[in-house]
Amino acid sequence: MTEHTPTSPTPPVPHESIDADRIVVLDVVGLQPHHVDDDRTPALAEQFPTDQMTDLRPPFPALTVPAQTTLATGTLPRDHGDVSSGEYDRERDVAELWERDRADRNRIWEYASDEAGLTTGVLNFQHLIGTSADVALTPSPIEDEDNNILEMNCWTNPDGFYDDLREAYGHFPLHSYWGPGASAESSEWILTAAREAVERFDPDLLWVYVPHLDYVGQSDGPEYDAFEAELETVDGLLSSFLDFLAETDRWDDTLLTLVSEYGFHGVDQPVFPNRALREAGLLETADDGDVDIPTSDAFAMVDHQIAHVYADEDVQAEARDAVSGLEGVDEILDEGEKSDYGIDHPNAGDLVLVAEETAWFQYYWWDDRADAPPYATDMDIHKKPGFDPCELFFGEDGLVSLDPTKVGGSHGRVDDSTYGCFGLGGPAASGLEDETVDATAVTPFLEDVLGLE
Structure with missing residues (x-):
């Protein structure tokens, strides 16, 4: 913990x-x-x-x-x-x-x-x-x-x-x-x-x-x-x-x-909260494969070993259920727990996910590379709705890799x-x-x- x-x-x-x-x-x-x-x-x-x-x-x-x-x-x-x-x-x-x-x-x-x-x-x-x-x-x-x-x-x-x-x-x-x-x-x-x-x-x-x-x-x-x-x-x-x-x-x-x-931390396990939210019907995507935040009921903005889940009030329990079963998630912080950690600010997610020591969060919401948004293989730090350490590795189909298993270290917890x-x-x-x-x-x-x- x-x-x-x-x-x-x-x-x-x-x-x-x-x-x-x-x-x-x-x-x-x-x-x-x-x-x-x-x-x-x-x-x-x-x-x-x-x-x-x-x-x-x-x-x-x-x-x-x-x-x-x-x-x-x-x-x-x-x-x-x-x-x-x-x-x-x-x-x-x-x-x-x-x-x-x-x-x-x-x-x-x-x-x-x-x-x-x-x-x-x-x-x-x-x-x-x-x-x-x-x-x-x-x-x-x-x-x-x-x-x-x-x-x-x-x-x-x-x-x-x-x-x-x-x-x-x-x-x-x-x-x-x-x-x-x-x-x-x-x-x-x-x-x-x-x-x-x-x-x-x-x-x-x-x-x-x-x-x-x-x-x-x-x-x-x-x-x-x-x-x-x-x-x-x-x-x-x-x-x-x-x-x-x-x-x-x-x-x-x-x-x-x-x-x-x-x-x-040395890490070997990428975790994909946006995939779980999409599978639960809470995250929507546009025609080009990009996440459609305005029409989504929930999405996760990830940053290394922390993920901020923003969810409409009426689906927060459903969002929690969607991500709570993910292997590699150590804690899920709600309002009271966010206060314990000094992160109780309106900018924080409605839920804050903390990864286990050897795990980290990747922003991907797709399973098939053909469904990835155009910027996924580019070094586009401002457009991606989450931090992408895969940008440190050259890719086979673009400038940067889409293989999160290459990442060896992370931080946040x-x-x-x-x-x-x-x-x-x-x-x-x-x-x-x-x-x-x-x-x-x-x-x-x-x-x-x-x-x-």
Whole structure:
């Protein structure tokens, strides 16, 4: 059974013990404390020794957008509303994943810039378009109405920052940021942009997302040689950036903060809640094979090991019956149980499914590949009504695979085997007590160090 969410987090260390006027947060997704040692990750081990690192408990669900928003606001999904990496708009009857606009999110870099007058920066976080951070970058390719990329582009603060980066280092390598060609090239480009941000703007707070381990964590899982090899790769990338920081004028006053949004479960069982809903007569499809959400009585928006089932009030019991017999489902959360897990927000599904440790949810509602919608074999992250890790594998009949048995790792449920890491490094660091840090405690801690109210 996945863990309940703690309700009374506290900052991990008193801010009086740290004297720093610059903080650099390295968000190395997928990294865990036991990964950091002298053999595989010597650069990280040097900056973040054992007594300066501990476990980081992610929020429920341990998914990209919920974890990122919790880390950067100090609040739970019940408060900030990011319950997955997608959102179902009940009024418009539309499921949208990986939206880019900031909307009403107010994270630590926006508050520190707007209210405290600090210089802030954030690179490659989700929902950055429109942020007030002084320096920001997020991929924003120019697309046609069918989501086909016409030209690579990034949205930045200030406006010309991406133009300068492109001229010096080429376009952001979107093909290596996600998809079958995902590689270290994207993380290297991001860290290069971070170096430029420090040289040009010298932010008091800089948050840098480093995605590299996420790819092998999903494709192969955390227990194989491929993951071990990529630990060495990401350490090499970070080593170059850390060496650069050590030569900057403000190094002696710098606190490095290492966070990771989640760890991975090894998985071997895809689960298909939309197939069950369709078989129960609750999910409808259009002529082109796409799900017809407005005419459906129920559908599931899936995200790794979590599935949000949205159902009309009069069929919720029927929807629960349809999915309760699926092998690989560990829990089905209703209104009361959602409160226990800190996900009782209107954006959450009427039912929330939690997978077993070795299982994950795929969005497919068809059995025969001939019935799949046109985008199923494309890398179309915005149109698919659920997260699709099969996009990491080349397909036989299109760009991406339709074989979910290839997926080796997943995340979303919360248990201590998949805690991330929290570490302090740099000249201004101090030791940590050997206690788990809750994700909601990260922003209060950073605010304390920066002297923010």
